[in-house]
Amino acid sequence: MKLANRVAALTPSTTLEITAKAQELKAQGHDVIGLGAGEPDYNTPEHIMQAAIMAMKEGHTKYTPTGGLSQLKQAIIEKFQKDQNISYNQKEIIVCNGAKHALYTLFQVILNPGDEVIIPTPYWVSYPEQVKLAEGKPVYVEGLESNSFKITPEQLKSVITDKTKAVIINSPSNPTGMIYSKEELQKLGEVCLEHGLLIVSDEIYEKLIYGENHHTSIAQISPDFKEQTIIINGVSKSHSMTGWRIGYAAGNMAIIGAMTNLASHSTSNPTSIAQYATIAAYTGPQDDVETMRHAFEERLTIIYDKLIQIPGFSCLKPQGAFYLFANVSKAAELAGFDSVDNMVKAILDEEKVALIPGSGFGADDYVRLSYATSLSILEEAIERIQSFMNRKMNK
Incomplete structure (x- = not known):
C-alpha cells in the first residue's frame, strides 16, 4: 500500500x-x-510521584478537559507570573502530551500549504519534520559558530518572503546550549513585528542555566512581543518528567483555541494523573x-x-x-x-x-x-x- x-x-x-x-x-x-x-x-522527584499516586487513589483517572485541568492551567499561569512576570489567562494556555505535541499541534493550526517557517541551524531534529507534516516549508538560517550559533536580525530579514509565517527561537538551545540575550531577542523581535511574523519560543530548557547566564523569554520584553509569541514549555527537562508527557503552549487566544479544538479530535486530553503530578511539580518545593x-x-x-x-x-x-x-x-x-x-x-x-x-x-x-x-x-x-x-x- x-x-x-x-x-x-x-x-x-x-x-x-x-x-x-x-x-x-x-x-x-x-x-x-x-x-x-x-x-x-x-x-522524578518523590513529591511529584506521590501526587500521581494520590490522584489515582482519589479516582482522578477519567477524561479531563481537552486543554488541561483548570488547576494545572492556574499553576502554569502562576509560574509565568513568578518567573517571567508575564500575565496569561486560562484561555491562553493549552496543556498537551509533551512540548513536542504542543509544537506539532501549533504548526497544524497555523500553517497552510506552502507557508514558510524560519528555522535557525543547528536545530532540534523535529522542527523541520513537524513543519513539513503541516505542509509548510522549512527555511533554514545558519547560526554561525562565530556568533555562538545564533542568528542575527540581518540574517532573519534576508530570508523573509510574503509566505513567511513564523520563526522558531530555541533558547537555551538544543543542541548547542547557547542562550539569546535580552538585547539579541529585542532586535529579532523588532524584525518579527515589522513583518507580522509569529514567534515560536521554545523554552523547554529554561531552568538549566549555568554560570552568570540567565534566561529571558522574548514574550516578557514587551506587550507587543507577547502578543506575537507562542511560548512552548513543559516539565520534561526541568523536573525530570520526560515519560510523563506534559508540555504546554501559551499565547494568542485564537491560536490556543484552535489548538484545543484540534486536540479534541486527536488526543482528547493529556493523561489525567500526569496532570496532577505536574500541578505538584509547579506548586511544590523546587x-x-x-x-x-x-x-x-x-x-x-x-x-x-x-x-x-x-x-x-x-x-x-x-x-x-x-x-x-x-x-x-x-x-x-x-x-x-x-x-x-x-x-x-x-x-x-x-x-x-x-x-x-x-x-x-x-x-x-x-x-x-x-x-x-x-x-x-x-x-x-x-x-x-x-x-x-x-x-x-x-x-
Whole structure:
C-alpha cells in the first residue's frame, strides 16, 4: 500500500535512531555508553510521584478537559507570573502530551500549504519534520559558530518572503546550549513585528542555566512581543518528567483555541494523573530542580575541559541545557573518515559510545554529546573516544 506523501518524505529522528542502535548493542551484552538521548538521569522527584499516586487513589483517572485541568492551567499561569512576570489567562494556555505535541499541534493550526517557517541551524531534529507534516516549508538560517550559533536580525530579514509565517527561537538551545540575550531577542523581535511574523519560543530548557547566564523569554520584553509569541514549555527537562508527557503552549487566544479544538479530535486530553503530578511539580518545593541543575553544571565544568583535549575536537562551552555540541570535522579528517556520520558509526561499533551526528541538526561537522548522565560514565566515554582517536591516528 502506498503511504501518504506527508509521511513518505519524513526523515527519521537521528537521536532515536542512534539510541535504538545503542540499546540493541546493550541487549547483545555490550558495555555501551549512550550519550544520545535528551533526558535527565535523575528520577522524578518523590513529591511529584506521590501526587500521581494520590490522584489515582482519589479516582482522578477519567477524561479531563481537552486543554488541561483548570488547576494545572492556574499553576502554569502562576509560574509565568513568578518567573517571567508575564500575565496569561486560562484561555491562553493549552496543556498537551509533551512540548513536542504542543509544537506539532501549533504548526497544524497555523500553517497552510506552502507557508514558510524560519528555522535557525543547528536545530532540534523535529522542527523541520513537524513543519513539513503541516505542509509548510522549512527555511533554514545558519547560526554561525562565530556568533555562538545564533542568528542575527540581518540574517532573519534576508530570508523573509510574503509566505513567511513564523520563526522558531530555541533558547537555551538544543543542541548547542547557547542562550539569546535580552538585547539579541529585542532586535529579532523588532524584525518579527515589522513583518507580522509569529514567534515560536521554545523554552523547554529554561531552568538549566549555568554560570552568570540567565534566561529571558522574548514574550516578557514587551506587550507587543507577547502578543506575537507562542511560548512552548513543559516539565520534561526541568523536573525530570520526560515519560510523563506534559508540555504546554501559551499565547494568542485564537491560536490556543484552535489548538484545543484540534486536540479534541486527536488526543482528547493529556493523561489525567500526569496532570496532577505536574500541578505538584509547579506548586511544590523546587529544591530538586536546583539540585539537578547544579549537578549538570558541575559535570559540564569537568567534562568540557577533557573533551577539548581530544585531537580534532573543538567546542564552545554551552550556557544552558545539557549538551556539548562539538566541531569534529578535524577529528574525522585526522582519523581518516570522509564524514562525521561515518566516524560516529565507527565510534559506536568499536568503542561502544553512542554520539549523535550533527547532520540530524543541520550541522554536518558536529556531534552532540549529552552530559545528562553520571560523571564517571562521562569520563569513561571521553577516555574511549580518546583511545579511538589515538588508534586511528597511529595507523
